[in-house]
Amino acid sequence: MIEGIIVDAGHGGIDSGAVGNNLLEKDLNLKAAQYMYNRLKELGIPAKLVRDNDEYLPKEERVRRIKNLYNNSPNTILISNHMNAGNGEGAEIVYSLKNTPDLANLILSNIKDQGQKIRKTYQRRLPENPNLDYYYILRETGNTTPLLIEYGFIDNINDSNRLKNNLEDYVEGVVKALAEYLNYPYIPKVLEYYTVQRGDTLYSISRRFNIPIDKLIEINDLKSNILSIGQIIYLEEKPSTDYDTYTVVKGDSLWSISKRYDIRVNDLIELNNLSDLNIRIGQTLLVPKKDIDNNTYIVEKGDTLWSIAKKNSISVNELKELNNLTNNTISIGQVLKVK
Numbered sequence: 001m002i003e004g005i006i007v008d009a010g011h012g013g014i015d016s017g018a019v020g021n022n023l024l025e026k027d028l029n030l031k032a033a034q035y036m037y038n039r040l041k042e043l044g045i046p047a048k049l050v051r052d053n054d055e056y057l058p059k060e061e062r063v064r065r066i067k068n069l070y071n072n073s074p075n076t077i078l079i080s081n082h083m084n085a086g087n088g089e090g091a092e093i094v095y096s097l098k099n100t101p102d103l104a105n106l107i108l109s110n111i112k113d114q115g116q117k118i119r120k121t122y123q124r125r126l127p128e129n130p131n132l133d134y135y136y137i138l139r140e141t142g143n144t145t146p147l148l149i150e151y152g153f154i155d156n157i158n159d160s161n162r163l164k165n166n167l168e169d170y171v172e173g174v175v176k177a178l179a180e181y182l183n184y185p186y187i188p189k190v191l192e193y194y195t196v197q198r199g200d201t202l203y204s205i206s207r208r209f210n211i212p213i214d215k216l217i218e219i220n221d222l223k224s225n226i227l228s229i230g231q232i233i234y235l236e237e238k239p240s241t242d243y244d245t246y247t248v249v250k251g252d253s254l255w256s257i258s259k260r261y262d263i264r265v266n267d268l269i270e271l272n273n274l275s276d277l278n279i280r281i282g283q284t285l286l287v288p289k290k291d292i293d294n295n296t297y298i299v300e301k302g303d304t305l306w307s308i309a310k311k312n313s314i315s316v317n318e319l320k321e322l323n324n325l326t327n328n329t330i331s332i333g334q335v336l337k338v339k
């Protein structure tokens with residue numbers, strides 16, 4: 001069983017990584033890592049970030065953190081997020097000499113499904129010692145199963161445009177592949193929203209996300225064209241999540257879970273593609289959406305961290321801490337601890 005996914009954002013701080021078409025690799029890497037981390041958490045897959053801001057990590061410090069996050073456990077996957085440069089187009093993944101290409105191949109094909117061009121998965125050897133991996137992130141990161149993902153070429157005009165607009169989709173492909181590989185139920189990201197910034201108009205938002213103004217008005221049930229800073233504008237119709245994830249704890253059985261969520265045991269088995277009645281502690285199951293206790297809160301349309309904190313008489317900081325949130329992004333259907 002997986003102990004956790006270590007989510008790395010390559011470069012950072014004074015080390016910007018590749019540069020091209022007004023993009024800095026370090027920024028895109030961080031964006032990819034944060035999105036990946038949040039989505040893994042949403043799916044109940046344990047994950048930790050190596051860096052969550054624009055900081056410079058010397059090689060030794062990055063390696064130290066990676067090894068420390070899960071005490072150098074072999075039951076970890078390290079995803080190091082990068083953008084490429086230098087005469088190419090499309091995504092590629094480097095996997096370690098000690099590993100098979102299975103996971104890398106699965107991830108790359110999921111990135112392709114999300115619309116990115118792909119190149120190949122491969123291993124690269126150190127010229128002076130071909131028994132060793134070329135990249136330190138694969139060579140010196142202990143017992144992890146490390147992968148170096150290059151989402152595209154920042155200095156290629158087609159790739160850079162796609163990375164500007166669709167990077168999160170490609171990362172979603174990685175998340176989907178990881179869920180499949182680790183046998184976690186995958187729930188697609190269903191609802192995107194945008195927080196109104198100074199200077200925004202319905203017109204500018206419509207242009208930016210390529211959604212007609214009347215559609216925005218309809219989705220958000222807007223009564224006027226006047227937006228306020230900080231207002232949430234939904235970009236998609238309606239959440240289609242009818243399911244939550246439930247993590248099995250000691251003492252649970254399929255029967256007890258089925259009672260708790262008002263679902264027949266057979267339906268639970270079918271929903272989760274289980275081959276028998278055995279479940280294990282820590283396993284994640286899809287269950288019907290249901291607010292089952294008052295220690296958790298399920299995010300609804302229109303909610304913000306602030307409104308949820310207020311409803312539950314705690315501070316936004318407490319709420320973020322309880323839920324290991326690194327930013328203010330929440331999505332409809334997300335389950336938050338409120339006590």
Ligand SMILES: [Zn+2]
Nearest residue numbers: 010017082083
């Ligand atoms: Zn890089």
